Amino acid sequence: MKEDAYIYDKGDREYTVAVTKRYAEKKYELDKMLEKLIAPIIKSKELRILDAGCGIGHLMAILKEQSPASMFTGVDQTAFIINEAKKLYGKETGFHFELGDIEDLPQRYRAAFDVTISRAVLSWLPYYEAHLQALIAVTKKHLFIASLFYDGDIDFITQVREFKLEAGKKEFSAYQNVYSLPRFTDFLKKNGAKKVSVHPFEIGIDIPRGDENLMGTYTEKTIDGRHLQISGAILMSWKWIHIEL
Numbered sequence: 001m002k003e004d005a006y007i008y009d010k011g012d013r014e015y016t017v018a019v020t021k022r023y024a025e026k027k028y029e030l031d032k033m034l035e036k037l038i039a040p041i042i043k044s045k046e047l048r049i050l051d052a053g054c055g056i057g058h059l060m061a062i063l064k065e066q067s068p069a070s071m072f073t074g075v076d077q078t079a080f081i082i083n084e085a086k087k088l089y090g091k092e093t094g095f096h097f098e099l100g101d102i103e104d105l106p107q108r109y110r111a112a113f114d115v116t117i118s119r120a121v122l123s124w125l126p127y128y129e130a131h132l133q134a135l136i137a138v139t140k141k142h143l144f145i146a147s148l149f150y151d152g153d154i155d156f157i158t159q160v161r162e163f164k165l166e167a168g169k170k171e172f173s174a175y176q177n178v179y180s181l182p183r184f185t186d187f188l189k190k191n192g193a194k195k196v197s198v199h200p201f202e203i204g205i206d207i208p209r210g211d212e213n214l215m216g217t218y219t220e221k222t223i224d225g226r227h228l229q230i231s232g233a234i235l236m237s238w239k240w241i242h243i244e245l
């Protein structure tokens, strides 16, 4: 297994789990958007669905509401997070969790999943190419990716160091990259994508600013009433990208 993109210090585990578990407590706007986009593909069907970099698996639980007969596989490389997923959803029928690196999956799962979801993973890696090729290799038909994108021909690679966390006391411990959308789309097409549909996400709700010494979403309203989503110093320019293979 390759080196983890994220460095989690033991001392930060409780905090990380608490932050991640919020996704399971109420439906987030980003997830509601996926529900709408994916419904025509998975609703009432019997499919194999992969959540790649599943975290605590909350998205699998949301999608299962639409597709209870489908088989869901969640893979994540971080042991304490996948253990949390097992605690939360391990007893659900049709759910299976694996500890592992997405980039190793094509060896076992070539074109094995009808649908693959990747939420908030690619922008948190050093870069996307090898990871994206692995996602394409394991997917038969539909790949849904939520990440941060910029409309022009510029990639932004940002390393994050939250000094307040144990990991941040030692080193830069995460990435939060914004990728050039035209370049990303071009890469997809060169790697077998037949159709790429881009769905920009706008959060549409007010979120107050929390602790400015920790990453975490808040919103600012523009003069024309739109909500800009920000985390630390980074504009969260989320898009859902639907790739048909």
Ligand SMILES: C[S@@+](CC[C@H](N)C(=O)[O-])C[C@H]1O[C@@H](n2cnc3c(N)ncnc32)[C@H](O)[C@@H]1O
Residues within 6 Å of the ligand: 005, 006, 020, 023, 052, 053, 054, 055, 056, 075, 076, 077, 078, 081, 100, 101, 102, 103, 118, 119, 120, 121, 124, 125, 131
């Ligand atoms: C920001 S979290 C997002 C988790 C989840 N998808 C969500 O939206 O809540 C990124 C997750 O990707 C996982 N991850 C990063 N690189 C990975 C890889 N190469 N293979 C498997 N999991 C990976 C991390 O362990 C972490 O749980």
